[in-house]
Amino acid sequence: MSAAPLLQVEHLSKSYGGVHAVQDVSFELHPGEMLALIGPNGAGKSTCFNMVGGQIPAGSGRVRIDGRDVSGLSPRQIWHLGVGRTFQVAQVFKSMTVRENVQTVFASRESGWGFLARAGQAHRAEAEAVLDLIGMADFADRPCADMAYGDVKRLELAMALANDPKLLLMDEPAAGMAPLERVELMGLTARIAKERQIGVLFTEHDMDVVFAHADRMMVLNRGRLIAEGRPEDVRQDPQVRAVYLGEGLVYDQAAAARRASA
Amino acid sequence: MALYIAQFLTGLANASSLFLAACGLSVIFGVTRIVNFAHGAFYMLGAYVAYSLTLRLEGVFGFWAGILLAAAIVAVLGAILEMLLLRRIYQAPELFQLLATFGVTLMVEDLVHIIWGPQDLVGPRAPGLEGAVPVFGLPVPTYDLLLIVLGPLVLGALWLLMHRTRWGVLVRAATQDRDMVAALGVNQKWLFTGVFTLGIFLAAFGGALQIPRTAVTHQMDLTIIAEVFVVVVIGGLGSITGAFLAAVLISELNAFGILVLPGISLVLMFLVMAVVLVIRPWGFLGKPIQTGVTTIGEATRPWRPWSNATAAAVAAAVLVAALLPLVLGSYGLSVGAQILIAVVFAMSLQFQMSTGGLDSFGHAAYFGLGAYGAALTVEWFDLPMELALLVGPLTGLVGALVFGWFCVRLSGVYFAMLTLAFAQITWSIAFQWVEVTGGDNGILGVWPADWASSPATFYWLTLAVAVVAVLALRHLVFSSFGYRLRAVRDSAVRAEAVGISRQRTQYVAFAISGTAAGLAGALFAFLKGSIFPDVLAIPTSIDALVMVLLGGVATVSGSVVGAIVYTMASIWLMSATDLSRLVLGGFIVFLVVAFPQGIVGSLSAFVAGPVERWRSGGRTERTIALPAEGSR
Secondary structure: OOOOOOEEEEEEEEEEOOEEEEEEEEEEEOOOOEEEEEOOOOOOHHHHHHHHHOOOOOOEEEEEEOOEEOOOOOHHHHHHOOEEEEOOOOOOOOOOEHHHHHHHHHHHHOOOOOOOOEOOOOOHHHHHHHHHHOOOHHHOOOEHHHOOHHHHHHHHHHHHHOOOOOEEEEEOOOOOOOHHHHHHHHHHHHHHHHHHOOEEEEEOOOHHHHHHHOOEEEEEEOOEEEEEEOHHHHHHOHHHHHHHHOOOOOOHHHHHHHHHHO | OHHHHHHHHHHHHHHHHHHHHHHHHHHHHHHHOOOOOOHHHHHHHHHHHHHHHHHHOOHHHHHHHHHHHHHHHHHHHHHHHHHHHHHHHOOOOHHHHHHHHHHHHHHHHHHHHHHHOOOOEOOOOOOOOOOEEEEOOEEEEHHHHHHHHHHHHHHHHHHHHHHHOHHHHHHHHHHHOHHHHHHOOOOHHHHHHHHHHHHHHHHHHHHHOOOOOOOEOOOHHHHHHHHHHHHHHHHOOOOHHHHHHHHHHHHHHHHHHHHHOOOOHHHHHHHHHHHHHHHOOOOOOOOOOOOOOOOOOOOOOOOOOOOHHHHHHHHHHHHHHHHHHHOOOHHHHHHHHHHHHHHHHHHHHHHHHHHOOOOOOOOHHHHHHHHHHHHHHHHHHOOOHHHHHHHHHHHHHHHHHHHHHHHOOOOHHHHHHHHHHHHHHHHHHHHHOHHHHOHHHOEEOOOOOHHHOOHHHHHHHHHHHHHHHHHHHHHHHOEHHHHHHHHHHHOHHHHHHOOOOHHHHHHHHHHHHHHHHHHHHHHHHHHHOEEOHHHHOHHHHHHHHHHHHHHOOOOOOOHHHHHHHHHHHHHHHHHHOOOHHHHHHHHHHHHHHHOOOOHHHHHHHHHHHHHHHHHOOOOOOOOOOOHHHHOO
């Protein structure tokens, strides 16, 4: 693993009113590395993600990409630094065909007004190359609105890859997909990430996916990082087990009964 | 000093009736998410009914009973409207709700005409309050003082209603989360009807209270609705207190603006609204609202440039149009030119709406600016038509750049209301600034250059312009810019995340659209040879919207067909009946109720099922996502 981190997150925090959604989160991500961010619902994963991607301004703390402080930058500017992302609920351009979706991403990189070019003809080969990469070449002319959700999610990945990103942010990339599709999508992502030395930060609820593909993982609970490390180590971490299996705080009676019997 | 105090008091009195109308609109929006365009019509109806009642009922008691009874009668009419019409369109896109309630406004205008006749009516003065009270030596009407007290009283009563009654609590809860209130077992239907009735009661009450102060006229509805829109936008949609603050602010601005800038006091209102919206995009006390259902989205199939066959058909149609001067007389050609101008105008709006997803309710502004720009070039600088035809689009462009800068910061219903408010402000400038625009008398003698003065050459000129404009706008739809614009419309979040700026892209689209509308307006000025403020009025904006809807909002250039059909139909309608507004209003309401997803959307939903079955040979049970279900 190379020495210079691709993504550095330092003491990131965000509060909504009195709720500390994310508190003092710090981590690093290196090129070619798959880093999973897991945690129960409401742990602050998406907030964390949206702060890195620029969708939500950071409350405090710092995010560096390639050493550059990106705090306060818009999603657009962060994209231009070479960051691609997918959303928890897939966001694509539904009125277009699959190929046009990717072509639009290329069109967004053109300078100038873009009044003259016939966008339907431009970037065709490049778009098809990206679609080929994720195995969607056959879908190129399909209207997006007709596609199954799993394919829409794959298209999102294609759009993110079209930017030739250094960093991929994937918020629950496999949510809503069939089990087999999940395995394929994450396998594909992992392969591309390794080949192109892309750093991938992803959140996921499906632990099979996480343990199969993450090089490293972090566990977030109530806005705080409670564990970080290799998947095998995290799996053994008592705090993580407590978070996921419950430590009985909610079920007071059960806990009391256990204490009584102990 | 005394003058200022007197003006201040007049302003407060105006604020009270403005507040009554505005808070009704705000309350209705808060719960039902409908911007009730017909609010102004009910305000006007309140005044008319009160006029008739107070003539019959006498004395102090009779007068006030007449006012309250008028408000109650109109409120019942409102309830009936809610049950018959609005219940059918709560799920429809915002644009359709605005359009349907505008259709009601048109119908009410003609009904008022039938019942009360065309003349302005002067109602009785309030018994016992006819006189004036001297304030620092200047007489202030006693009735104004009553209104000043009444405004805060109504505000207080509403506050009590909303905070101290079970019904009020439900209304406030529904304003925050309708679904949750429904899940708690509250009967939504009656809650909505109740809220709508209350809102209409307040509007009609505000209108009825005006009769001792001003004449009852047919223009009351559109005059008040523009001000009401400004007030609720500044105050924050859904906020009663915000409406009160904004009503006071706007009324005082008007009262003092007349002293400072007698000609164009309304510009002040515009400036204040602009400043407020830049600082607080959701108004004084408003909260960001979720963007509602947009007109297009999943209903749209991927757009394609014309195939060779289509292009050939279009070329043939243009050729036929070019040969028309051989058959048509001068009247026919002037109708033809008018249709072609409508084509450019409708297409300019369609670019903004269909490709950009920006449902403008004030497209008349840019058409009118183009017309005035061209007319003033000829009238004031004595420049030739060729130059005026360049100045027209440029005026439209400048207007779009100024107004668009504010509008694209907002979206959905705020966007629609703001565009409408800007159009109304442009209208009032044309109307009030008599020295420059000639006011109501308009600008006369805007004739084409000699070479284009024959009906045939002018027709060919408009045809050439229309063809170029439509092709250019179509080209833009399929350019890189057009893809970015559609991307922003489909998913702003995704667009921003792939490096496309929503605001900048939409701003440019708004400017392009305004330029094209200005071009249409400039041609219009030369076609008519004169120009009057009503080209800037709300009906012009509505014409364009209906043309786009008729042609299909989910198409690239269906509005061309929409413009041809609609312009011919309305020219015929004008000659066939005196009640054209009643017919047109009824038609708009029918259009919205019958095709709540837009004509193309509804038709494709209707056709998609059978087509799909036919394609699959009836073998599979698979159903495709119909636009009717998917566009929520």
